[in-house]
Amino acid sequence: MSDSSHKSKTAKAIIVGLFITCALGALVDLLFLSDSFDKHAAFEWENWPGFYAVYGFVACVLLVLVSKYILRPLVMRDEDYYE
Amino acid sequence: MNNPLPPQLIILIGGLLIPLFKGKLRLVYMLALPLFAFFNYLKLEEGIYWTYSFLSFDLVLGRVDKLSLIFLNVFIVITVIAVIYNSHVKGKMEHFSGFLYAGSAMGVILAGDLITFFIFWELLTVGAAFLILVRKSSRSLGAATRYLLVHVVGGLVLLAGIVLYINENGSADFGHIGLNGISSYFIFFGFGVNCAWPIVHSWLSDTYPESTAGGIIFMATFTTKAAIYALLRGFPGEPSLVWIGVGMATFPIFYAVIENDLRKVLAYSLINQVGFMVVGIGIGTGLSMNGSAAHVYSDILFKGLLFMSVGAVMHQTGKVKATELGGLFKSMPFTGTCCMIGAASISAFPLFSGFVSKSIIMSSAAEGNRPIVWLALLFASAGVFHHAGIKIPFFAFFSHDSGIRVKEAPINMRIAMGITAVGCIAIGIFPDQTIYPLLPFEAPVYEPYTLAHVTGQTLLLLFSALAFTLLLLGGIYPAEIRAINIDSDWIYRKGGKAFYAVMDKSLNYINALAYKSLIAGVTNNLCKMAKEGPTRAMILILTPIWEVSGVSAEQQTDLKKNLRNHVENGVFPIGITAFLSVVLLGILFFF
Structure with a gap:
C-alpha cells in the first residue's frame, strides 16, 4: 500500500489508462446533451451531464471517509478480542 | 421412469451413502447425484408431486411452479460446481454435510x-453447522455453536408462528401469508433471521469466514437464498421489506471497506447483494420480483466464483487476510482472472451477469418513483464495486508483493471456477437465452442494453475506480490493519459472557446459601439427631441409674463411650438389650 507498490511501469500505465478512460467516458456522456440521444431518464437528475460520474466518485470518497474516520474508531478491536 | 423422483431426496438419501465410496468412484458417485437430480428436475412440470399424510394434514413434498423451478435449477447447478471444486477433499464428513x-x-x-x-x-x-464444524478448529467449533444458537432461536420463533398460523387458518398450505396478525409477524421474523436482516445479520459475517475453502460455496448459496424464496412466496410486496433491503444493501459496505479478512469482506458484500433482492420483493411488482429472482441466480454464481477464487488462494497459501496477501497474480493467473470476472459481475459491469439482474431491480425502483430507494441502491452499487470489485482482486493478486510464490490452484478448482465464470458472462451477454426464460412472474421484458444505461453504469464504475485510485495514491485509503471489527454479534458474544458472569454470581450465591442452610444445616442436624439421638436418650435414662448404683464419674465416662460405640455399630450387650426391651414393653403396657 505504500508508494513503492505503485512504482512499477504496469501500475503507472494502468493508472494513466484509467484517467484516459474516465475522460473519454465523460465525453460520451456529453453526447446526451444533443437531442438525438435519449436517456430514458426516470428521474430528472439522470439528465444532468456527468451525474453518474460525480455520484460514483462522491459516493466512494464518502464511503471511505466515513468507514475510516467514523466506523473504524468505533468498532476496531484487537484480533484476540473475543478469545 | 416417467414419474420424476424428488430431487431433494436424491441428494439427501444419496448423500448418506457417500462414505461407502472411495477415491475416483466417490467423485463419480457425487457428481452423478446432482446430475440425476437435474435430470429429474427437467422432467418436472408445474403441479403437485409426492404428497403424504401426517397427523391428519395432507403434506406436499413437491410444489412445482416457475418460482420453485428457478431456485431448484440454480441450487442443483451450484451443487455440481461445488462437488467439482471440493473433489480433492478427503474427509467424508465435509461431503456429506454439503449434500445434507x-x-x-x-x-x-x-x-x-x-x-x-x-x-x-x-x-x-x-x-450448515456441520459444514462449519468440519474445519475442526476451536474457532470453528465456537462459530458453529453461535450459528446454531442464532438459528435455533430464529427457528423457534418461526415454529411458533407456523403453529399459530395453522391454528388460525386450519390449513398448513404455504402460499401468500402477508403481514396481518401475530402469527405472520413470527413467521416474517423467522424468515428474516435466515435472510440476515440488519442486526440479526451478524451470524453470517461472524461464522461464514470460519468454514472451509469449499464449504463456503454452499453457505453463500443456500441459507440466505432459501429465505429470499420464502419471502417471495409468503410476503411479496410487503412495504417494510423495501427499507429492510435498503439497510442491508448499504450498511455492510462500510464494514467491508475496513475489514481485513477477505472472506469476511465477501460475507458483508453477500448481505449487501441480498439487500437488493429484498428491495425487489418489497416493491412487489412482477418486474421487481423477477429482478430479485434473476439476481438470486446471478449472485449465486458470481458470489460463488469470488468465494472459490479466494478459497483457492487460501488453499494454496494458507492465508486469507489482506495484510498477508498480495502480488499473487503471477503465481495464480487463472484464479486471478476468475476472481476479476466475479468482481466485474458483482459490480454489474456491462456484459457481466450483475448488470442484467441488478438493473432490473434498480429500474423497478425508478418505475415505482422511489427516488430515495433508487439513490441508496445506486450508492450501494458504487460501494460494492469499491469493496468487492476492486478490493478483493487488488489485495489478493496485486497491491504490494507479499513474496508468496505458490502453484496455481488444483485442476478441479480451476474447472469449477471456469464453469462458473462462463456462466457469469453468459448471463451477462445472453440474458434472453439464459435467465429470462426462467423468470417466474408476469412482467414486461426488460432490456438492459440501452446506450444510456450502459454509459451511466460504466461512468458510475469508472469514477468509483478513479476515487479508489486517488484515495490510494493520496494515502487516504484506510490501511489494512490486523484487527477485527465488532458487529452486532458482540451482543451475544460479550453479552453471553456478561450473562454468564451475572448468572454465575447470582445463582451460585443462592446455591451456596441453600447448601449452607439446607444441606449443611438442616440435613446435617437431622443426621446427627438420627445418629446420636438414641445414645443421648439412653444416657439420659442410664445416668440416674448409674448415680444410684454408685458408679464413679470416671467409670461413667467409660461406660458412656462404650455405649456410643455400641449404638453406632448397632450392637448391644445382651443385658442392655434385655433392659431396653423391658423398658419398651413397660411403655407399651402402660400407654
Missing part, C-alpha cells in the same frame, strides 16, 4: 406446506 445442506435447501424450495417447509428449514441449519 444442499438437499434440505431443495426441500425448502419444493415444500408445499409449512410443516414440510419447517422440517427442511431446520435441516438446513444442521447441515
Whole structure:
C-alpha cells in the first residue's frame, strides 16, 4: 500500500489508462446533451451531464471517509478480542 | 421412469451413502447425484408431486411452479460446481454435510406446506453447522455453536408462528401469508433471521469466514437464498421489506471497506447483494420480483466464483487476510482472472451477469418513483464495486508483493471456477437465452442494453475506480490493519459472557446459601439427631441409674463411650438389650 507498490511501469500505465478512460467516458456522456440521444431518464437528475460520474466518485470518497474516520474508531478491536 | 423422483431426496438419501465410496468412484458417485437430480428436475412440470399424510394434514413434498423451478435449477447447478471444486477433499464428513445442506435447501424450495417447509428449514441449519464444524478448529467449533444458537432461536420463533398460523387458518398450505396478525409477524421474523436482516445479520459475517475453502460455496448459496424464496412466496410486496433491503444493501459496505479478512469482506458484500433482492420483493411488482429472482441466480454464481477464487488462494497459501496477501497474480493467473470476472459481475459491469439482474431491480425502483430507494441502491452499487470489485482482486493478486510464490490452484478448482465464470458472462451477454426464460412472474421484458444505461453504469464504475485510485495514491485509503471489527454479534458474544458472569454470581450465591442452610444445616442436624439421638436418650435414662448404683464419674465416662460405640455399630450387650426391651414393653403396657 505504500508508494513503492505503485512504482512499477504496469501500475503507472494502468493508472494513466484509467484517467484516459474516465475522460473519454465523460465525453460520451456529453453526447446526451444533443437531442438525438435519449436517456430514458426516470428521474430528472439522470439528465444532468456527468451525474453518474460525480455520484460514483462522491459516493466512494464518502464511503471511505466515513468507514475510516467514523466506523473504524468505533468498532476496531484487537484480533484476540473475543478469545 | 416417467414419474420424476424428488430431487431433494436424491441428494439427501444419496448423500448418506457417500462414505461407502472411495477415491475416483466417490467423485463419480457425487457428481452423478446432482446430475440425476437435474435430470429429474427437467422432467418436472408445474403441479403437485409426492404428497403424504401426517397427523391428519395432507403434506406436499413437491410444489412445482416457475418460482420453485428457478431456485431448484440454480441450487442443483451450484451443487455440481461445488462437488467439482471440493473433489480433492478427503474427509467424508465435509461431503456429506454439503449434500445434507444442499438437499434440505431443495426441500425448502419444493415444500408445499409449512410443516414440510419447517422440517427442511431446520435441516438446513444442521447441515450448515456441520459444514462449519468440519474445519475442526476451536474457532470453528465456537462459530458453529453461535450459528446454531442464532438459528435455533430464529427457528423457534418461526415454529411458533407456523403453529399459530395453522391454528388460525386450519390449513398448513404455504402460499401468500402477508403481514396481518401475530402469527405472520413470527413467521416474517423467522424468515428474516435466515435472510440476515440488519442486526440479526451478524451470524453470517461472524461464522461464514470460519468454514472451509469449499464449504463456503454452499453457505453463500443456500441459507440466505432459501429465505429470499420464502419471502417471495409468503410476503411479496410487503412495504417494510423495501427499507429492510435498503439497510442491508448499504450498511455492510462500510464494514467491508475496513475489514481485513477477505472472506469476511465477501460475507458483508453477500448481505449487501441480498439487500437488493429484498428491495425487489418489497416493491412487489412482477418486474421487481423477477429482478430479485434473476439476481438470486446471478449472485449465486458470481458470489460463488469470488468465494472459490479466494478459497483457492487460501488453499494454496494458507492465508486469507489482506495484510498477508498480495502480488499473487503471477503465481495464480487463472484464479486471478476468475476472481476479476466475479468482481466485474458483482459490480454489474456491462456484459457481466450483475448488470442484467441488478438493473432490473434498480429500474423497478425508478418505475415505482422511489427516488430515495433508487439513490441508496445506486450508492450501494458504487460501494460494492469499491469493496468487492476492486478490493478483493487488488489485495489478493496485486497491491504490494507479499513474496508468496505458490502453484496455481488444483485442476478441479480451476474447472469449477471456469464453469462458473462462463456462466457469469453468459448471463451477462445472453440474458434472453439464459435467465429470462426462467423468470417466474408476469412482467414486461426488460432490456438492459440501452446506450444510456450502459454509459451511466460504466461512468458510475469508472469514477468509483478513479476515487479508489486517488484515495490510494493520496494515502487516504484506510490501511489494512490486523484487527477485527465488532458487529452486532458482540451482543451475544460479550453479552453471553456478561450473562454468564451475572448468572454465575447470582445463582451460585443462592446455591451456596441453600447448601449452607439446607444441606449443611438442616440435613446435617437431622443426621446427627438420627445418629446420636438414641445414645443421648439412653444416657439420659442410664445416668440416674448409674448415680444410684454408685458408679464413679470416671467409670461413667467409660461406660458412656462404650455405649456410643455400641449404638453406632448397632450392637448391644445382651443385658442392655434385655433392659431396653423391658423398658419398651413397660411403655407399651402402660400407654
